[in-house]
Amino acid sequence: MASSTSVCNSVVQDRIFHAEAAPRCKKLVWNAYREELPVRSLLLAKGIIENDTCPCCGKGNETTMHALLQCEEVKTIWFGSPLGLRVETMHDINTVSEWIHECVALLDKRAMGIVCVIMWALWHRRNVWVLRQKKLGFPEVMAKACSMFFPDEWIPPLYPHVKANFSAFVQDNVGTAMGVVYRDSTGAPLASATNFMEKECFEVEIAEALCYRWALERAGELCFCDVIFETDCQELYSHWNEIMKEKGNIETCYLDSLLEDCRIMLRWTRSSLTLVGWGGNKVARNIALEAFVYGERVWTEDVMDEASHFVLADATNLQNQI
Missing domain, CATH: 3.30.420.10 (Ribonuclease H-like superfamily/Ribonuclease H)
Structure with missing residues (x-):
């Protein structure tokens, strides 16, 4: 089983790092897949903090799944994104790791790039709120995501450029x-x-x-x-x-x-x-x-x-x- 898991993780890592996104976005997604983002539930488990309530919505426990997919404002951003994702329909997905696994199995490198940049922008949004108490809206989050997305193939300019x-x-x-x-x-x-x-x-x-x-x-x-x-x-x-x-x-x-x-x-x-x-x-x-x-x-x-x-x-x- 350990060998099978290792092979699976290797494939997921390869698909993530071939996505059309900035390296920092792909690194964040890989860390999220391994449940290594410093969300409050993880910090609580390590005894660093005493409360793991989501700092953005104040309603649920801040797990990786909550921070990147289930927080109410996060759901709105996913639905308004180019992916049009309805998080509430993901009944069989319980962790971010499971969802990323599904993404790398179904999406090409361009669509996977969109996933990576949006996840990175959502985490950036969360950190801006935690560190600076500034709330970024949908346009700002998407603009940040778009700035991190770039194709991995040559695209010709429009005439006469x-x-x-x-x-x-x-x-x-x-x-x-x-x-x-x-x-x-x-x-x-x-x-x-x-x-x-x-x-x-x-x-x-x-x-x-x-x-x-x-x-x-x-x-x-x-x-x-x-x-x-x-x-x-x-x-x-x-x-x-x-x-x-x-x-x-x-x-x-x-x-x-x-x-x-x-x-x-x-x-x-x-x-x-x-x-x-x-x-x-x-x-x-x-x-x-x-x-x-x-x-x-x-x-x-x-x-x-x-x-x-x-x-x-x-x-x-x-x-x-x-």
Whole structure:
């Protein structure tokens, strides 16, 4: 039985971590599955607190099931979500673990991603109330959830936009390599480029920010307007959103300074930065890896041979969706 349970848990973990959601959301769902979230019933059992009443509704005991599915306001959010879930119809489900098990068995990675981001947003809502006594409504919870959902496949931009996927890699004592590919609404490459900063090694977020600024500069040189820049770096994307809200400390942080440069470059355009999963950024990642070999180079209306089959795979995927 222990071996069977181990295999089952392994499959559940694999399905959760392949969902189209930010890593922090998938980690929370995995912790919820293992009943490891610090809900009040768990804290009471450990002798840390003396009362396990739900801090949000004040009516039931705060178990993982109650916090993420059964609290009355939580039920309303699930029903209003894209899943349209009616929690009250889940008669045979007694724990969150059982429900997550059902989800991974029935849902694809996109729908499972929606589950992950909503569960994360609900837990965030709960913590905001506990720590700051601020109640987040349905629009705020869903906006938070949407900010954590991102596809794991490349999606073409709407005409006449251009999509620029970029990525950076840092190899200790070697340098920082960068790659970018610009594609139109049909998925056809308009240009691609590599860059290599020899002996200059940065933290991941700095390298990605430098790559973002470099990709913006190349887009200007190539006369591309209305560009959707896309990254798979969650840290860069989160920090970018803070900069766009003008919350960054531009005077003291190099990362903020780099992103402020990017913000200024985008000021008079309709360009933007979006987040995508690793699978949706594989062309740029492959190009960036090859930058260690190619150095600084630009391909017009093409990509290097080493990345061509990834472009073809994205194009094939698009055709299959039509």
